[in-house]
Amino acid sequence: MLRLDAVEAGYGDVMAARAVSLEVRAGEIVALIGSNGAGKTTTLRAIAGLLPLRGGSVELEGRRLSGLGPAAVVAAGIAHVPEGRQLFPTMTVRENLELGARTAAGRARRAETLTRVFELFPRLAERLGQLAGTLSGGEQQMVAIGRALMARPRLLMLDEPSLGLAPVVVGAIFANLTAINRDGLTILLVEQNVLRALRCSHRAYVLENGTITLAGDSATLLADERIKRAYLGR
Amino acid sequence: MAVGLTLIFGVMRVVNFAHGDMMVWGMYLAFVLSTRAGIDPYVSFVVCAAALFVLGVAVQRGLVDRILAAPHEMQILLMLGVALVLENTALLAFGPEPARVRSPLARLTWDVGPLYVDVARLVTFGLAIVLTLALSLFLFHTERGRLIRAAADNPYGAMVIGTDVRRVYATAFGIGAACVGAAGALVSPILPFQPPTGLSLSVTSFNIVIIGGMGSLLGAFIGGLLVSVAESLGAVFLRPSLKELFSFSLLILILLLRPAGLFGRRAS
Numbered sequence: 304m305l306r307l308d309a310v311e312a313g314y315g316d317v318m319a320a321r322a323v324s325l326e327v328r329a330g331e332i333v334a335l336i337g338s339n340g341a342g343k344t345t346t347l348r349a350i351a352g353l354l355p356l357r358g359g360s361v362e363l364e365g366r367r368l369s370g371l372g373p374a375a376v377v378a379a380g381i382a383h384v385p386e387g388r389q390l391f392p393t394m395t396v397r398e399n400l401e402l403g404a405r406t407a408a409g410r411a412r413r414a415e416t417l418t419r420v421f422e423l424f425p426r427l428a429e430r431l432g433q434l435a436g437t438l439s440g441g442e443q444q445m446v447a448i449g450r451a452l453m454a455r456p457r458l459l460m461l462d463e464p465s466l467g468l469a470p471v472v473v474g475a476i477f478a479n480l481t482a483i484n485r486d487g488l489t490i491l492l493v494e495q496n497v498l499r500a501l502r503c504s505h506r507a508y509v510l511e512n513g514t515i516t517l518a519g520d521s522a523t524l525l526a527d528e529r530i531k532r533a534y535l536g537r
Numbered sequence: 538m539a540v541g542l543t544l545i546f547g548v549m550r551v552v553n554f555a556h557g558d559m560m561v562w563g564m565y566l567a568f569v570l571s572t573r574a575g576i577d578p579y580v581s582f583v584v585c586a587a588a589l590f591v592l593g594v595a596v597q598r599g600l601v602d603r604i605l606a607a608p609h610e611m612q613i614l615l616m617l618g619v620a621l622v623l624e625n626t627a628l629l630a631f632g633p634e635p636a637r638v639r640s641p642l643a644r645l646t647w648d649v650g651p652l653y654v655d656v657a658r659l660v661t662f663g664l665a666i667v668l669t670l671a672l673s674l675f676l677f678h679t680e681r682g683r684l685i686r687a688a689a690d691n692p693y694g695a696m697v698i699g700t701d702v703r704r705v706y707a708t709a710f711g712i713g714a715a716c717v718g719a720a721g722a723l724v725s726p727i728l729p730f731q732p733p734t735g736l737s738l739s740v741t742s743f744n745i746v747i748i749g750g751m752g753s754l755l756g757a758f759i760g761g762l763l764v765s766v767a768e769s770l771g772a773v774f775l776r777p778s779l780k781e782l783f784s785f786s787l788l789i790l791i792l793l794l795r796p797a798g799l800f801g802r803r804a805s
Binding site for chain 1: 683694696701
């Protein structure tokens with residue numbers, strides 16, 4: 304479904320992603336793991352069109368996305384839950400969610416999607432009129448995921464959804480991701496919490512210093528000695 | 538006028554120093570429409586707003602867009618440059634003599650008991666309220682308006698959900714300019730003007746916006762009322778030439794007591 308071929312991207316003189324190649328198949332949850340500064344966020348931003356590609360190509364269902372701006376990438380069917388959530392703090396939860404429905408598909412099925420978002424995150428239904436900036440971190444993450452779902456994407460990308468959240472909340476968020484995936488949505492997940500990411504995903508890629516160093520089934524990687532030593536502290 | 542300025546600042550964090558000069562262009566446009574075509578400024582303000590909308594979009598697209606990421610002092614220089622160009626073009630086109638638009642409304646007064654009510658001012662005031670209300674309805678109850686607020690709140694977040702942020706900025710700048718265009722036309726029968734009037738108008742609107750709180754529409758409206766009341770009282774109790782003393786004392790007072798302005802959000 305999504306194919307990255309030797310993607311290069313970076314900031315200024317720093318090339319944070321060097322020759323990243325990976326593939327996400329329809330219906331999968333794919334995790335992209337690695338330590339801080341390995342180039343995970345850069346890769347996601349390059350896919351989303353928020354950062355220009357310096358080399359390589361990005362394809363969604365055979366269609367080249369390279370060179371498109373963020374608006375065109377969202378319209379093509381990729382929704383992005385960015386690091387730090389990036390909500391609209393002085394707008395209400397309802398406004399934040401509805402602003403996510405900017406694609407043709409999202410607009411057409413707005414009410415239906417909103418109902419599904421409330422099924423996944425009942426807490427949001429109670430807080431509809433509240434300003435997003437006054438929510439707890441976990442609730443804000445729910446709004447960010449809900450806002451991305453409102454676009455009715457074919458691929459959902461999440462950047463560090465567990466960042467700064469209490470373990471109980473992280474567990475709930477990951478359970479929701481599994482539920483969203485069962486709805487038929489393909490997910491690309493960037494995560495520093497390697498254990499959680501490998502447990503919830505089908506396949507995973509390990510990113511080190513801007514390149515993919517290891518790839519495979521999540522279950523296999525979970526048992527891999529190198530992964531255990533480098534990321535799981537065992 | 539101040540409502541337009543606060544919209545532009547609130548959305549783009551760009552201080553529009555050409556604001557007063559845009560207003561003067563609104564006034565001259567009303568002047569031309571009135572003298573050449575005989576259209577009353579209380580009608581032609583719609584045309585002036587539309588023309589200034591186009592000017593605002595052009596300034597945003599052609600100039601401001603390039604320096605949004607630049608430091609504040611560069612933005613100030615650019616906007617001062619735009620102000621100079623607008624002022625001197627007005628000088629070239631209309632000459633330095635003070636102008637005033639005639640409107641039959643401007644000569645009417647009502648006697649209400651012991652008070653004289655200037656009909657022109659009353660109409661201007663009423664229209665200002667209507668325009669401010671219309672603007673806030675637009676910002677809070679239409680999708681385009683919500684997008685403007687979203688882009689003001691978090692431009693990166695707006696990009697993430699697939700918004701063409703530059704287009705939203707152009708709309709916001711256009712609407713801000715349209716507000717001054719309308720304001721210029723509406724005060725043109727009351728206030729005599731000449732090309733350099735722009736600077737003092739800019740200063741007054743900054744005063745209002747700072748008192749009301751940067752980026753708050755309600756603040757801009759209340760600030761406008763406070764400043765005009767302060768200036769009128771100053772003109773009555775001291776000398777008319779000292780009226781600014783009052784409004785600027787008010788500014789200092791507000792800055793001392795509430796640095797973010799009456800309705801401003803505190804910088805985090």
